[in-house]
Amino acid sequence: MTGSSHALPVPHEGPARVLIADDHDLIRGGLAALIRAAPGLDVVGEAVNGLDAVAQAARAEPDVVLMDMRMPELDGVAACTRILSAAPEGARPRVLALTSFDIDEYVYAALRAGASGFLLKDTAPERLLRALHLVAAGDCLFAPSVTRRLVETYTRASVPGDEPLTDLDRLTPRELEILRLVATGACNEDIAALLTVSEATVKSHLSRAMTKLGLCSRAQAVVMAYESGLVVPRRCRAEH
Incomplete structure (x- = not known):
């Protein structure tokens, strides 16, 4: 990253x-x-x-x-x-x-x-x-x-909890929630509807989260979510 x-x-x-x-x-x-x-x-x-x-x-x-x-x-x-x-x-x-x-x-x-x-x-x-x-x-x-x-x-997070979520500790609970939803592929409109907030609010939280983590794109945010253990690869969920 x-x-x-x-x-x-x-x-x-x-x-x-x-x-x-x-x-x-x-x-x-x-x-x-x-x-x-x-x-x-x-x-x-x-x-x-x-x-x-x-x-x-x-x-x-x-x-x-x-x-x-x-x-x-x-x-x-x-x-x-x-x-x-x-x-x-x-x-x-x-x-x-x-x-x-x-x-x-x-x-x-x-x-x-x-x-x-x-x-x-x-x-x-x-x-x-x-x-x-x-x-x-x-x-x-x-x-x-x-x-x-x-x-x-290709994710490096083979098992959730293997590494501390040091970088993610800098995020607020709402920023973490939105990052997790972004990792599912949800658009801002979908996230706004799910959380009952405006799209502008979603964009603001996501922008702050990405800035804190030094991320350039939503795709990079997906990689971060998986590698940090915030989102668990399906193969790991099947094994545990």
């Missing part, structure tokens, strides 16, 4: 600015053409490797980085870490990992580093565009069931 503490990014008005990073010319070009033709999205750069992605992200200040996980010079995980660490407070882009396998240690590492979600390279175009819009908005976890399955596969 990153230990930095930054305000969460605030989406601006206008099209979401997308940086594409992939070392395969055909894939990168196809993605760029698809995104340029879609309403509400704008391609601000095409990077050919991880180092190029880091440099272009600093210059173009994208809202979303569509990042291949396996690239030369610097892989997607390291590039994600550098991009999120270097971005100014309140202006970190959201990283959407591109992968060939839905259960992938590279993707899990990217989520731990702050990526907002991931997509398979054979994803249908309409689903990819929806994911970009959803990740840019940031209020929901994209593909929550698949994300939880990935996290449960």
Whole structure:
């Protein structure tokens, strides 16, 4: 987990600015053409490797980085870490990992580093565009069931209570409750309805919790919830 503490990014008005990073010319070009033709999205750069992605992200200040996980010079995980660490407070882009396998240690590492979600390279175009819009908005976890399955596969919290919840001790009971619900994949609207509070209240509590824990994304919050033992992987519940 990153230990930095930054305000969460605030989406601006206008099209979401997308940086594409992939070392395969055909894939990168196809993605760029698809995104340029879609309403509400704008391609601000095409990077050919991880180092190029880091440099272009600093210059173009994208809202979303569509990042291949396996690239030369610097892989997607390291590039994600550098991009999120270097971005100014309140202006970190959201990283959407591109992968060939839905259960992938590279993707899990990217989520731990702050990526907002991931997509398979054979994803249908309409689903990819929806994911970009959803990740840019940031209020929901994209593909929550698949994300939880990935996290449960690679989580380090094999048995609840193995490690003290030191970081979570900094959260209020309400912040803990909301973090736990986020880890189930619930959107702000769903959490607000369940707790009988406003969406603004949910956002405020979640923002404070993520700032205290140095988290960049809802997906990273899911990883934290599982690794800390706040949420127990289903395989562990079945064994105990």
